[in-house]
Amino acid sequence: MGHLPNLIIDLALILGAAAVSTIIFKWLKQPLVLGYIIAGFLVGPHFTLLPTVADSENIETFAEIGVIFLLFSLGLEFSFKKLVRVGGAASITAFVEIVFITVAGYYVGTLMGWSTMDSLFLGGMLASSSTTIILRAFDESGVKTKKFASIVFGVLIVEDIVVILLMVLLSTLAVTRAFEGAEMLFTIFKLLFFLALWFLAGIFLLPTFLKKAKKLLSDETLLILSLALCLGMVVLATVVGFSAELGAFVMGSIIAETTSAEKVENVLKSVKDLFGAIFFTSVGMMIDPKAMVEYAEPILWVTLLTLFGKLFSTTIGALLSGQPLKQAVQVGMSMAQIGEFAFIVATLGLSLGVTSEFLFPVAVGASAVTTFTTPYLIKYSEPFYYFLVKLLPDKWVAKLNSYSSGTQSIQADTDWKLVLKSYATIVITNGIVLLSLVLLTLKFLLPFTEKNIADDTLRLMVNVFISLGLASPFLWAFMAKRPNKMAYKELWLNKKYNRGPLLVIEIGRIAIGLLLVSFWVYWLASTQIAIIVGVPVTIVIMFLFSKRIQQLYNRIEQRFITNLNEREVAGAGHGALDAGVRQAREDMESSLGPWDAHIVEMEVNPQAAYIGRALAELSWREAFGINIVYIKRGEKLIHVPGGTNKLLPYDQVGVIGTDEQLKMFKPVFDAVESLGPANVEVSDIVLQKVLVDEHTKLKGLNIRNSGLREKTNGVVIGIERNGKRILNPESGTVLEWNDIIWLVGERKKIQQLGKE
Incomplete structure (x- = not known):
């Protein structure tokens, strides 16, 4: 018998245990993550009744790959545009909750006598909630159409990106052990700079490449390419000084903006599921029951902090963002659990060797408890709100609702706001590109020319020509590109109040641009003479070729914008329609706050009883107080349908109403027309023939x-008459003696014909 490596034996063991656990937990309707963790415990070193994994180091390597693929998949589902569309309410809620629970987690850890790093990682573990558990609980509770659910989804999106950033900061702290404010600010600036740079470069290059190579990309090649891009960004992120997880997430979010995103998700799903199962199973292998018993008290405190701390902080955050008390309470009670990121953060701490092993049993214990409490908290959030209203003074409730109405008032963007936002976009994006070109020049161009060009003057000219030549489009945009044209024009025409500030802004950014050019030339030459000569020459060249430079920049900008929006406009109309409807729905959502209403999209069931009836006849607005604002039918959109419009199968219907109105309306919208006994099996539907004679009494009809x-609950598909066959006869066809009718219907009912 040949030798079998331990790795293969271990994989067979953990995947077998994971397979059994997933079946059991699926049957119990519980999160599969907990099933994987229990499976890992059963094959781990702390449970001796079953075979144990022999080579844990190889499994840990597979687990690290699993984390990378999990975060790559999360990036594919994320997309930076989602973060932009989340809105202020979800963003404020998320930041209040994350800051509170992270700080509270740190102090609870220190109060329990834990080390500084253990306490910091505890705060990071508590920072996210579980998307999987919340989605499952929402489905079971039937609350996905309620307004607070959309806020919860937005908070989860913000949490994902913030927790990724927290992981980077925690890993930096773990390696440097630097807790100074200046060091932390530099790390945050460095992180944001590289995030923005990778996003700008990725969106400019990757969609164009994928579009041109589309015909060559089969499922196999696309899988290999996407994994190569993921791991390539992982390597780049670690070289720059960040975590591998950040690199995987960033590459996933870049691919998410391309038209290949869905296909990449599909081809990657099996790989992600495999390595994800190995990761969560490896987490379970680290569970020590003795440690869980020993640390039962910390598990209790962390569980209580998660339940009440998250409930309190999320509710406060929702109130500060302008949500009514009822929705704030519902949001708070939905978020009170530990997410899957807790295990990833705990793994990060162990892999860096800066946290204690007891963090795992604490995380697993608290996660298990909060997983089971979440559905009940969501279910009883509304009754708890009514209990709270009775408990609080009427003045408090009135002030909270008044604050909510005031913060959600609708205000139009002023011209100054639009112009300043446009200026900020121009300066920040082009500034990031220019700074990256400076770094590339110092890191690669200067060493190359010093090695290969001996003449100092020639080397200086080559350095200046190449580096500033590449930077010229972005320097022009930084110093001369006009912001939002219409708003800028409106402000400029008002000479008395606006021209002065606008001139100050223009002069200021030109001065900053010239300062940047001066430093650039100095870095290249390190002499004052070079600055005196080089800067004016650079300015003159940019002025002489300004039109060409502007045209080049416009082409670069147009490609970036096209790539950024490519996914939304894909599909020759249908994709554009979906994107347009989604954007319009989001715009309406953001404006409906003051009326305590929101918009949901419902699909018409093909068996619905109201199909084909006019909206005026249905009288839904009068009966339920809702309004239908659009009907999306394939590639057509009916905007604000009238009373004569009818609903057809699979129409997507946009409905506006309050939570109570939508709750009453949804059962009516989802109701289906009775089509006969529900216990009719497919095998009971048969094709049979019936003879027109004195028994069936069909002659002349x-x-x-x-x-x-x-x-017969069936349909006539043919008639045999005098040796001839009539296929799909018209409904007005008169039956004659000895006609043979072919029917598709219920066996028992057809057999009853002629026996009545």
Whole structure:
């Protein structure tokens, strides 16, 4: 018998245990993550009744790959545009909750006598909630159409990106052990700079490449390419000084903006599921029951902090963002659990060797408890709100609702706001590109020219020509590109109040641009003469070729914008329609706050009883107080449908109303027309023939009036008459003696014909 490596034996063991656990937990309707963790415990070193994994180091390597693929997949589902569309309410809620629970987690850890790093990582573990558990609980509770659910989804999106950033900061702290404010600010600036740079470069290059290589990309090649891009960004992130997880997440979010995103998700799903299962199973292998018993008290405190701390902080955050008290309470009670990121953060701490092993049993214990409490908290959030209203003074409730109405008032963007936002976009994006070109020049161009060009003057000219030549489009945009044209024009025409500040802004950014050019030339030459000569020459060249430079920049900008929006406009109309409807729905959502209403999209069931009836006849607005604002039918959009419009199967209907109105309306919208006994099996639907004779009493009747459809719950598909066959006869066809009717219907009902 040949030798079998331990790795293969270990994989067979953990995947077998994971397979059994997933089946059991699926049957119990519990999160599969907990099933994987229990499976890992059963094959781990702390449970001796079953075979144990022999080579844990190889499994840990697979687990690290699993984390990378999990975060890559999370990036594919994320997209930076989602973060932009989340809105202020979800963002404020998320930041209040994350800051509170992270700080509270740190202090609870220190109060329990834990080390500084253990306490910091505890705060990071508590910072995110579980998207999987919340989605499952929402489905079971039937609250996905309620307004607070959309806020919860937005908070989860913000949490994902903030927790990724927290992981980077925690890993930096763990390595440097530097807790100074200046060091932390530099780390945050460095992180944001590289995030923005990778996003700008990725969106400019990757969609164009994928579009041109589309015909060459089969599922196999796309899988290999996407994994190569993921791992390539992982390597780049670690070289720059960040975590591998950040690199995987960033590459996923870049691919998410391309038209290949869905396909990449599909081809990657099996790989992600495999390595994800190995990761969560490896987490379970680290569970020590003795440690859980020993640390039962910390598990209790962390669980209580998660339940009440998250409930309190999320509710406060939602109130500060302008949500009514009822929605704030519902949001708070939905978020009170530990997410899957807790295990990833705990793994990060262990892999860096800066945290204690007891963090795992604490995380698993608290996660298990909060997983089971979440559905009940969501279910009883509304009754708890009514209990709270009775408990609080009426003045407090009135002030909270008044604050909510005031913060959600609708205000139009002023011209100054639009112009300043446009200026900020121009300066920040082009500034990031220029700074990256400076770094590339110092890191690669200068060493290359010093090695290969001996003449100092020639080397200086080559350095200046190449580096400033590449930077010229972005220097022009930084110093001369006009902001939002219409708003800028409106402000400029008002000479008395606006021209002065606008001139100050223009002069200021030109001065900063010239200062940047001066430093650039100095870095290249390190002499004052070079600055005196080089800066004016650079300015003159940019002025002489300004039109060409501007045209080049416009082409670069147009490609970036096209790539950024490519996914939304894909599909030759259908994708554009979906994107347009989604954007319009989001715009309406952001404006409906003051009226305590929101918009949901519902799909017409093909068996709905109201299909084909005019909206005026249905009288839904009068009966339920809701409004239908659009009907999306394939690639057509009916905007603000009138009373004569009818609903057809699979129409996507946009409905506006309050939570209570939508709750009353949804059962009516989802109701289906009875199509006969529910216990009819497919095998009972048969094709049979019936003879027109004195027993069936069908002679002289046409098909419409014969009652065959009603009597057999079927349809006539053909008639044999005098040796001829009539396929799909018209409903007015009159039946004659000895006609043979071919029917598709219920076996028992067809057999009853002629016996009545």
